[in-house]
Amino acid sequence: MANANSAHPGDAKIFVVEHLDPELEAWSSLEYSAIASECSATGAKFLLSSVPEQLELPENLQQAKGLNIEHRSIETVFADQKDRVCLLDPAASKELSPEDGDRFHVFLFGGILGDDPPRDRTSELRKKGYEGRRLGPVQMTTDTAVRVTRMIVQDRVPLEAIPYIDHPELKINKHESTEMPFRYVKGKDGQPIMPEGMVDLIKKDSERGFGDLL
Numbered sequence: 001m002a003n004a005n006s007a008h009p010g011d012a013k014i015f016v017v018e019h020l021d022p023e024l025e026a027w028s029s030l031e032y033s034a035i036a037s038e039c040s041a042t043g044a045k046f047l048l049s050s051v052p053e054q055l056e057l058p059e060n061l062q063q064a065k066g067l068n069i070e071h072r073s074i075e076t077v078f079a080d081q082k083d084r085v086c087l088l089d090p091a092a093s094k095e096l097s098p099e100d101g102d103r104f105h106v107f108l109f110g111g112i113l114g115d116d117p118p119r120d121r122t123s124e125l126r127k128k129g130y131e132g133r134r135l136g137p138v139q140m141t142t143d144t145a146v147r148v149t150r151m152i153v154q155d156r157v158p159l160e161a162i163p164y165i166d167h168p169e170l171k172i173n174k175h176e177s178t179e180m181p182f183r184y185v186k187g188k189d190g191q192p193i194m195p196e197g198m199v200d201l202i203k204k205d206s207e208r209g210f211g212d213l214l
């Protein structure tokens, strides 16, 4: 039987987030729906893989345009195309370049809540043997990592030409602010690009204190 995810030269790129947490937290659901809408707007395919069968998707994801849910893992879905899969890996020794867009067809990310300091859960995917590329030395949120990868491999913008904001400070209320321990893409308005609804969620969560984040 033909695999609907098979790669052919010239095909749209496939961005795969392998969901590695047992739950799907509010943070992740906002990130995933931002990835889905940006991929669908730019002609890319987004696959959220390894989603447990019994996991009920939050409402915003059930309606997200451009979201393809896959219960199988990356290894099964792309079993016959391992050498065309690039793992975005903060520990890789080589940075992602526009030419990698010619070499790889599938770009793989860890669907992990970011943490500070990082616990290197991307290693769960690294040990499967995919070739890795780094997006610079600073930890990004998953949606930022996908956004940056799309800019590099689809728009062919070099990694170092993308404007970033590191560790932005968000105002929680009149007296308090919180520093996000991640790198973001700088938007046209000069602000870090974040999924819709994320700032409100951060404000709500910061009242409870941070542990695991995005």
Ligand code: SAM
Pocket (backbone or CB within 6 Å): 087, 088, 089, 090, 091, 108, 109, 110, 111, 112, 113, 114, 115, 117, 118, 119, 120, 121, 122, 123, 133, 134, 135, 136, 137, 138, 139, 140, 141, 142, 145, 214
């Ligand atoms: N603390 C994390 C860990 O345990 O590996 C990083 C998780 S990050 C929030 C989620 C995913 O975004 C990673 O698994 C990786 O695919 C991608 N990512 C984030 N920053 C990256 C970077 N600087 N280089 C390459 N990939 C990155």
